[in-house]
Amino acid sequence: MVDHSLPSSHGGLVFPLDTFRPTMLAAVLAEGLVAQARNILDAKLVLTRHPEVPQLVLGQIIGSVLDGNPAAFWRENPELGLIASQIMRHQLFQYWVEGGEEPRQGFIVAQRGQALAAQDATRDQMPPGSMAQDWPVAQLTQQLQITIEELAGGFEGGPQIELSLVDREGDDRELLMTLVGQMPGAEDEDPAHGQHAQQGQQAQQAQPAGAPGPASDDAQAPAQPKRITAEEDRKRRAAEHQAELEARQAKADSIRADLPYISDALGVVVAPKSAELADTDILEPFLIPKVEGDIPSGLPRELHQSLQGKRVDFAVPVEFLSEVFTSEGPLNKPAFDEGAQVREIGGQSVKVLEVLAPRLGSGSFIRRERAGVFVSRTPDLPLPEALIVALLDQQG
Structure with a gap:
């Protein structure tokens, strides 16, 4: 039976959940598309963790840049997976699935900016008598211990975050915590802080009608940080790269x-x-x-x-x-x-x-x-x- 509620064309990036910077992932994907003069004004990166296989994340791009065909988009832009893999510790899979009358499936395995393997198949390229489970992405999902329907459904029910490819603004730590399934800041909450907040609420409720109350959270909210310049962004990336090199060296020293x-x-x-x-x-x-x-x-x-x-x-x-x-x-x-x-x-x-x-x-x-x-x-x-x-x- 075919589930007609699932999209016939889908694709994206699948990778193990580990410590990474979602804002950086969005940035490198945006740079890869801008280099091709692609319009990303309404494009978003959506990251969803599998609800039952918590170590897997699905990355998808939504917006007009897909031109209505996600499978063709990911198949025709293999460099996106390569540049994304440069900021990941583990292997990353870029996949595409096209259904309908002319089915096509394929994927690329990338690690540290290099393509390690790739498969792509149309109906004519599949051996006679091939079943649905013999297609490339179907075999990939078997080794990942998920189903191709779960990929098509976007890991429905799992924790999800999204980032604009234009702005790429966000707190990486909070975004990762959301993706993991934890409430940002929950583990850092000071019990005394919660007690003071409760006392503040009680005091406000005790105020007579019309009496001035404590300032609202909105009034005390800090102003949004200004956008950084290209030079500042270059320096930030250089500092991050140096920090990564130092972290790798520290890990190697610790192991030795x-x-x-x-x-x-x-x-x-x-x-x-x-x-x-x-x-x-x-x-x-x-x-x-x-x-x-x-x-x-x-x-x-x-x-x-x-x-x-x-x-x-x-x-x-x-x-x-x-x-x-x-x-x-x-x-x-x-x-x-x-x-x-x-x-x-x-x-x-x-x-x-x-x-x-x-x-x-x-x-x-x-x-x-x-x-x-x-x-x-x-x-x-x-x-x-x-x-x-x-x-x-x-x-x-």
Whole structure:
């Protein structure tokens, strides 16, 4: 059955909910459209969190800039996802779905400004006998554990925020709290403040009729801040970029200061605390097929001699199947179930599949129920079993 209440043409950006600046996301999308001389006067960025999968956010643009066809808009503007991914820590999906008599579906996987994979298909390009679940976006929604109808419905029922692409004004912290589903300021409220407010209300109610009361909140409201100039905006962006670089360096320093590792016949495997597969800049130094000279900072210096000619690898938790790739694109559940081998690791039954980590290369994806780990060793090499089990146990 077709739900005719859902739009036949839709598209947008899907990404994991993490700390980011909604105003900056709106700004980079606006800049990308203005660079094409597109009219964005009435355009808005709408961000909606999935009501039941709280780690997923859907970003949509509404306004005349879409020209009435969201699917065509997102398909014809692939650079929007690339520039948006530059301010995100994790992978971002830009997708489009066109229904009707000439159906078409596709998506782009982007990370740090680079396209990692892409699929686009029309009816003529699909294999004979293909079902609805075989189309690209339908397979994408399977690995994200949502439905294509939920995408079409705009994650209906989930917390939502919107920003004008022209003004892009707002408090990023409050916007994020709204998106998470919390009332902005609720966790910071001073109980004494609430008591004083209640006392103020009681005093106002006790005032005789016609007596002057306390000044209203509107009268005390601060004036709206003036718009910043282009030069001020440039300086602000430069300062933000520098702050991001310093934050990355601080994270790398913290990881190197307390770096768990295990040694085996092939070398060492490190498990950087708080690192994710998207932290390629932090993980790359711990990916050495053959040590010849210095060892990575964070490993004990007494290992320097014993590691010469051996490997340095890493292991990190993986939350989404789509964080790793096969030759066909982002990993999804059917592909994993079909290709993975059942093995015993640390006395536990797990599934293991050789995969690609974006910009890091081949390795093993180990999955136990919903918990996953990536190790930068392929399945034909000895895997650090105790380390893998410990990382799986951390995820429950």
